[in-house]
Amino acid sequence: MSHSVLKSPLGWLAGNPIWGFIALIFIFFSFANPYFFALQNFQNILVQTSTIGVIALGMTLVMINGNIDLSVGAVVALAASLCVDIQGWSLFADWGNWAILPGVVAALLAGTALGALNGLIVWKTGVDAFIVTLGAMLGVRGLVFVYTKEQSFFAMNFSFSDFGSSSIGPIPTLAALFLICTAIVHFVLSRTVHGRNTYAVGGNRSAAVNAGIRVGPHMMINFMIVGFLAALAGVTLSSQMGAATPNLGTNYELWVITSVVLGGTKLKGGAGTITGTLGGVLAIGILRNGMNLMQVPAFYVLVILGSILIAVLLLDKQLNRKGKEELRL
Amino acid sequence: MSASHIPQPDTPALRLEGIVKTFPGVRALDDVGFDVRAGEVHALLGENGAGKSTLMKVLAGMYEPDEGSIYIEGEAVTMRSPLEAKARGVVLIHQELSLAEEMSVAENIYLGELPRKSLGRVDWKTLHSNAQAILDRLKCGFDSKRQVGTLSIANQQMVEIARALTVEAKVVVFDEPTASLTDAEKVVLFDIINDLKARGAGIVYISHRMDEIFTLADRISVLRDGGYRGTLIKSETNEDEVIQLMIGRALDLTRRRAAAKTGKVALQVEGLSCGKLFEDVSFELREGEVLGFYGLVGAGRTEIAETLFGLRKPSAGRILIDGTEVEISSPADAIKKGISLVPESRKEQGLVLGMNCRDNITLPQVGDLTKGPFVSDGAEIAIFDRYYEALKIKTPSWRQAVGNLSGGNQQKIVIGKWLAMNPRILIVDEPTRGIDVGSKSEIHDLIRTLAGEGYAVIVISSEMPEVMHVSDRIVAMFHGRIMRSFTTEEVTEDNLVAAISGIETDKVA
Numbered sequence A: 001m002s003h004s005v006l007k008s009p010l011g012w013l014a015g016n017p018i019w020g021f022i023a024l025i026f027i028f029f030s031f032a033n034p035y036f037f038a039l040q041n042f043q044n045i046l047v048q049t050s051t052i053g054v055i056a057l058g059m060t061l062v063m064i065n066g067n068i069d070l071s072v073g074a075v076v077a078l079a080a081s082l083c084v085d086i087q088g089w090s091l092f093a094d095w096g097n098w099a100i101l102p103g104v105v106a107a108l109l110a111g112t113a114l115g116a117l118n119g120l121i122v123w124k125t126g127v128d129a130f131i132v133t134l135g136a137m138l139g140v141r142g143l144v145f146v147y148t149k150e151q152s153f154f155a156m157n158f159s160f161s162d163f164g165s166s167s168i169g170p171i172p173t174l175a176a177l178f179l180i181c182t183a184i185v186h187f188v189l190s191r192t193v194h195g196r197n198t199y200a201v202g203g204n205r206s207a208a209v210n211a212g213i214r215v216g217p218h219m220m221i222n223f224m225i226v227g228f229l230a231a232l233a234g235v236t237l238s239s240q241m242g243a244a245t246p247n248l249g250t251n252y253e254l255w256v257i258t259s260v261v262l263g264g265t266k267l268k269g270g271a272g273t274i275t276g277t278l279g280g281v282l283a284i285g286i287l288r289n290g291m292n293l294m295q296v297p298a299f300y301v302l303v304i305l306g307s308i309l310i311a312v313l314l315l316d317k318q319l320n321r322k323g324k325e326e327l328r329l
Numbered sequence B: 001m002s003a004s005h006i007p008q009p010d011t012p013a014l015r016l017e018g019i020v021k022t023f024p025g026v027r028a029l030d031d032v033g034f035d036v037r038a039g040e041v042h043a044l045l046g047e048n049g050a051g052k053s054t055l056m057k058v059l060a061g062m063y064e065p066d067e068g069s070i071y072i073e074g075e076a077v078t079m080r081s082p083l084e085a086k087a088r089g090v091v092l093i094h095q096e097l098s099l100a101e102e103m104s105v106a107e108n109i110y111l112g113e114l115p116r117k118s119l120g121r122v123d124w125k126t127l128h129s130n131a132q133a134i135l136d137r138l139k140c141g142f143d144s145k146r147q148v149g150t151l152s153i154a155n156q157q158m159v160e161i162a163r164a165l166t167v168e169a170k171v172v173v174f175d176e177p178t179a180s181l182t183d184a185e186k187v188v189l190f191d192i193i194n195d196l197k198a199r200g201a202g203i204v205y206i207s208h209r210m211d212e213i214f215t216l217a218d219r220i221s222v223l224r225d226g227g228y229r230g231t232l233i234k235s236e237t238n239e240d241e242v243i244q245l246m247i248g249r250a251l252d253l254t255r256r257r258a259a260a261k262t263g264k265v266a267l268q269v270e271g272l273s274c275g276k277l278f279e280d281v282s283f284e285l286r287e288g289e290v291l292g293f294y295g296l297v298g299a300g301r302t303e304i305a306e307t308l309f310g311l312r313k314p315s316a317g318r319i320l321i322d323g324t325e326v327e328i329s330s331p332a333d334a335i336k337k338g339i340s341l342v343p344e345s346r347k348e349q350g351l352v353l354g355m356n357c358r359d360n361i362t363l364p365q366v367g368d369l370t371k372g373p374f375v376s377d378g379a380e381i382a383i384f385d386r387y388y389e390a391l392k393i394k395t396p397s398w399r400q401a402v403g404n405l406s407g408g409n410q411q412k413i414v415i416g417k418w419l420a421m422n423p424r425i426l427i428v429d430e431p432t433r434g435i436d437v438g439s440k441s442e443i444h445d446l447i448r449t450l451a452g453e454g455y456a457v458i459v460i461s462s463e464m465p466e467v468m469h470v471s472d473r474i475v476a477m478f479h480g481r482i483m484r485s486f487t488t489e490e491v492t493e494d495n496l497v498a499a500i501s502g503i504e505t506d507k508v509a
């Protein structure tokens, strides 16, 4: 038998319509606005999308599992506050630039630990991840306000904020970090055992249990990954701003989930890819950037983004309907 | 009796002409046509993947055919949805259950056509009295208000059947309806079918069980590889001829296997209980031996298997592997100890339907197929190819999503998955449910071969010929207890039936 049912580029595009859509809006903005097609603007787009993008990578894993994490926005704020606050502690006063390290480590650990907690509760109680992380979203945001006493923190060490605006050659450091994370998560999902199990658990939980997959710990690991990545986003965001505010990351969960869904991940789990998510993240980034350059008022941008989300998902449904055999609703 | 109710003999209840249906990479139906007369049971036979279910889905308006026409009582029709088909008197009882588990029995029966009162309110009184009337006609022992999810699989099947009886049907299609029914329930089902037949409906009956087909059918049509191979009249044919037509060769089903050479005790179970599900179960299983578990649906056999596989926690008793007592805490643990379980329900417990064939087969062992941090494509394809050939799985490629395979081929994927684990102790729960006669005897041979190679095998089955054919010893269960154990010399159909009905007992070792 032949295993060579290789997908043609066109077939690939039909499976990932988001990339066709990106090409379309890219061409559109290039002609519609003189400032769009410029290296510096591309750098901008990459930096702007990197925060949502990094979180979306982890969210893709969690959503393929058939779960969801609504607490990512709050974790961004917590991680940013921890990171900026701790590096200013007098304890580390004579550490020089090394003082940044304990802040970053603490932030990442906190994010991972909160992810672990979410995962543990989902695993042990069997309560829906939507509910569990909804609670975490409110609780962690509250925690941030308690911790910061509703104050913003400012980074005293300029190396920290310099990092956020630095570049490696033509590529902004934060964009590079995002792309590296994308590559790693892509390989984890598509090539490793953990990735395979991610699809299996989301596709049919009891079949996964029967296959000897430890479903609970598996889901917990994915929650830890998204927690870690949300914290990383908090760190990079605060480095970009040189500060942390308790309101940071508000509504991020919505943007992240939107990007992931736009990239073709199914809400009920079992299907999705990182290339799709990257597409979803970039599409939103380009749209926001392009409309911003064209000075579309902010509220219209939201209306347009919302309509586009639905339009693209409809298109996806149309393209990926397997002929006429799909059930007619 | 007035003649006007009986359609003219030359206008059949259903007539199919030149039906073609293709899926990407598969020509599932290729110019299929035959007719079904009013008041006849027309059996439809064919190997797994021959296209039977697809043909019936075309008939019931679920798939649109690429070519061909359908005539109901001589009138050409196009069916655009199952509800439209039903309105024209064509109803299909699915191979795979499709019920809303959270809803009541009555709501499921009248799904999509709930009786209404003013303002669009549901008329609950009419709903339940109508539903109850159908349930009574089917001799179902449960209430129409019961939640469907709380019913046994067999009773859910009855709800599925009840659904078809809400209209005066002209054509009723049964797609492998008996797969999960007990013998008693089967008798009820056959009564229903004969009743429908007497009322002048044309019945299409799909099954892989020759005995049923030769009891029920008037005529038998055969599909092979999507093509129509002919129609035989039951009274003028025999099993051999049907099988020949169906698989293109003769099959020797009478062959008796050689007695097994058994080795040391691999698994020993002593006084094992799990609440009320099963109690005080003791047996031993040797290497090279096939132990059959026979009993009615609900006798506790599946629960024993699940306990041995770490899915249930026993409330009493001991399990010994190679003479040492073990505790099996999870499926992962069981797999590590060399136990594999082919579960009875492939869709719910065995397969990730959206995943491709290869990934499903390698699922439990993908952790061992790595090169560095990555899964090795080559190793996976090698495993797929091995079982693709050994089990004759019909799929255009390993990339096909398992959900697109025919029911029997899905089952082969599940079996392949567990064989690929090279277990020492293999438990198979209803291994040939929904599998065609040819593949069935291949799977039986496979089980025997595995035993010959020193595997210890437990086969759970509700089919008497199957357990008798494949086992070295048979354990008969009734209401969660082992009633008697037989050697192949001792066992007869009569004493086996007596044992599983709780009539005959002895104390077993």
Ligand SMILES: Nc1ncnc2c1ncn2[C@@H]1O[C@H](COP(=O)(O)OP(=O)(O)OP(=O)(O)O)[C@@H](O)[C@H]1O
Pocket: A325, B023, B024, B026, B027, B028, B046, B047, B048, B049, B050, B051, B052, B053, B054, B055, B095, B394, B395, B404, B405, B406, B407, B408, B409, B434, B436
């Ligand atoms: N939705 C689908 N997409 C692609 N291929 C399909 C689809 N449905 C069925 N097929 C293919 O069509 C062929 C016929 O399948 P069908 O389910 O009709 O077989 P069957 O005769 O009912 O077999 P069984 O006895 O195993 O139930 C198979 O090769 C199957 O893989």
Ligand SMILES: [Mg+2]
Pocket: B052, B053, B054, B095, B175, B406, B407
């Ligand atoms: Mg079928």
